[in-house]
Amino acid sequence: MPSFQTSPGTRDIMPPDAARWRSFNAIFADTVEAAGYGCIIPPIFEDAAVFHRIGEATDVVAKEMYDFDDKGGRHVSLRPEQTASVCRAFAQHRPTTPWKVWYTGPNFRYEKAQAGRYRQFDQVGIEALGVNDSDLDVEVISLAWKFYQRLGLSGVQLVINSLGDEGDRAKYVDALRQYLQSNQDALTPEARQTLDRNPLRVLDSKRHADIEVIAGAPTIKSFLSIEANNHFEKVLNGLRMLEIPFHQNEYLVRGLDYYRRTTFEFVSTALESAQNAIGGGGRYDGLVQTLGGPDTPGIGFALGLDRTLLACDAEGVFGAPKSSVDVFVVDVIDGRQALVVTNRIQDAGYSADRAFDARSMKAQMKSADRSGARFAVIITSEEFESNNCIIRDMASAQQQTIAIKDLVDFLARNLGAKIPRRLTP
RNA sequence: GUGGGCGUAGCUCAGUUGGUUAGAGCGCCAGGUUGUGGUCCUGGAGGUCGGGGGUUCGAGACCCCUCGUUCACCCCA
Numbered sequence A: 001m002p003s004f005q006t007s008p009g010t011r012d013i014m015p016p017d018a019a020r021w022r023s024f025n026a027i028f029a030d031t032v033e034a035a036g037y038g039c040i041i042p043p044i045f046e047d048a049a050v051f052h053r054i055g056e057a058t059d060v061v062a063k064e065m066y067d068f069d070d071k072g073g074r075h076v077s078l079r080p081e082q083t084a085s086v087c088r089a090f091a092q093h094r095p096t097t098p099w100k101v102w103y104t105g106p107n108f109r110y111e112k113a114q115a116g117r118y119r120q121f122d123q124v125g126i127e128a129l130g131v132n133d134s135d136l137d138v139e140v141i142s143l144a145w146k147f148y149q150r151l152g153l154s155g156v157q158l159v160i161n162s163l164g165d166e167g168d169r170a171k172y173v174d175a176l177r178q179y180l181q182s183n184q185d186a187l188t189p190e191a192r193q194t195l196d197r198n199p200l201r202v203l204d205s206k207r208h209a210d211i212e213v214i215a216g217a218p219t220i221k222s223f224l225s226i227e228a229n230n231h232f233e234k235v236l237n238g239l240r241m242l243e244i245p246f247h248q249n250e251y252l253v254r255g256l257d258y259y260r261r262t263t264f265e266f267v268s269t270a271l272e273s274a275q276n277a278i279g280g281g282g283r284y285d286g287l288v289q290t291l292g293g294p295d296t297p298g299i300g301f302a303l304g305l306d307r308t309l310l311a312c313d314a315e316g317v318f319g320a321p322k323s324s325v326d327v328f329v330v331d332v333i334d335g336r337q338a339l340v341v342t343n344r345i346q347d348a349g350y351s352a353d354r355a356f357d358a359r360s361m362k363a364q365m366k367s368a369d370r371s372g373a374r375f376a377v378i379i380t381s382e383e384f385e386s387n388n389c390i391i392r393d394m395a396s397a398q399q400q401t402i403a404i405k406d407l408v409d410f411l412a413r414n415l416g417a418k419i420p421r422r423l424t425p
Numbered sequence B: 001g002u003g004g005g006c007g008u009a010g011c012u013c014a015g016u017u018g019g020u021u022a023g024a025g026c027g028c029c030a031g032g033u034u035g036u037g038g039u040c041c042u043g044g045a046g047g048u049c050g051g052g053g054g055u056u057c058g059a060g061a062c063c064c065c066u067c068g069u070u071c072a073c074c075c076c077a
Helices: A017-033 A048-052 A083-093 A134-151 A165-184 A189-197 A209-215 A228-239 A304-316 A336-347 A359-371 A380-384 A404-413
Strands: A045-047 A066-069 A073-079 A099-108 A121-130 A156-162 A262-268 A277-283 A298-304 A326-331 A352-354 A375-379 A390-391 A400-404
Touching: A017 A099, A017 A121, A017 A134, A017 A304, A045 A048, A045 A326, A048 A073, A048 A083, A083 A099, A083 A121, A083 A298, A121 A134, A134 A156, A134 A228, A134 A262, A134 A277, A134 A298, A134 A304, A134 A352, A156 A228, A156 A400, A165 A189, A165 A390, A228 A352, A262 A298, A262 A304, A277 A304, A298 A304, A326 A336, A326 A359, A336 A352, A336 A404, A359 A375, A375 A380, A375 A404, A380 A390, A400 A404
Parallel strands: A326 A352, A326 A375
Antiparallel strands: A045 A073, A066 A073, A099 A121, A121 A298, A156 A262, A262 A277, A277 A298, A375 A390, A390 A400
């Protein structure tokens, strides 16, 4: 028999970790739905051209697309992120604005995997379309901040910058290129290569020689239009009003070409690795239009689920939830009664598990212990003859004999009433 | 995509300059306790030493290739 394993950069999320993921998503949904964001589920693949709007020169598009031709000859791609899909959905359906949505799900980028960087990786995020107001920028950032806090993270830094509008940015890039070119000799060969492709990215370099050159580089601030500058100041003021600490970093540029004005990133100080950016986002005021929609401003963020959980691990917060059932049924007759009793308990709204394969009582009790059940229901020949069973409190080891028909009442008294499962609320 | 580290039981890892039947702890199963878990004791199952090729009388150890993973670069969540 051949043996298989997951493809590079993919993995199985096993229990109890998968439960942790669900909990992560539930907390995120609760956080953003409280601010009026509705859930959107775009397709996982679509016309590759949609994603090309992210920027032809970006690595995401140029080398990391999971694209292929389908059987109908359509050139499609697994989504490398969801912002472009959301904007395409907006352009396609033209909902009324402001349109505020949130999402969760896997994205795909063909790159070499390492810890915190996978080919299939999950993100949660929000996008808000149709509003220029700087207060929306603040709302968006504050929701991410609030979410991190709800997870229990304390080592998260908000780094923020403004890239100005398209014209501002172009002028700045020219000035930056000029400066870097005149200082080429002091740059590392890697940085010189980057300079040819995208001068902004040179600012990201962490190499010492480059950092010295960067320190003298022009910053975008002086290139911002009055409008963009005012917008940015109001965002910063709003953050102060909400008491959200931030670090301005005039060299913060982001990898996707569509960003305008406010751009931000969340960095975990608990993560040692290079993959310490656990979330990021910004304004993308031109994107909807390039996807065939009306000229519509937009802003949003995406948080890396995997990386955020790594940060949680590093900080020792938001661990995997303990799973347990209410009741574990031990049947030492032949297992047939466990079938009936377990079923009845489940229908009554409680959770119940049991042992199979007619194992010894000791073995079944061991399973009961492992299941984390509050109570064990023990069915033996002697008690069953008079339609009784033993119910054992696993923590205190106290047990009593009760009528099988009274089991659900007993659970209601001790675990609280539950809605029967067959009735959908 | 480039460069370095690492792949031994389900998990975490030992394994001496290549030398008999490859080990430990945890976990799992069974028994001690023929009606009872969490502690303890005893026993057991489980490994093509990532895969393929080579060197050698002999390879888990050495060489080559390959796959996976990890770190850095690159990039990004």
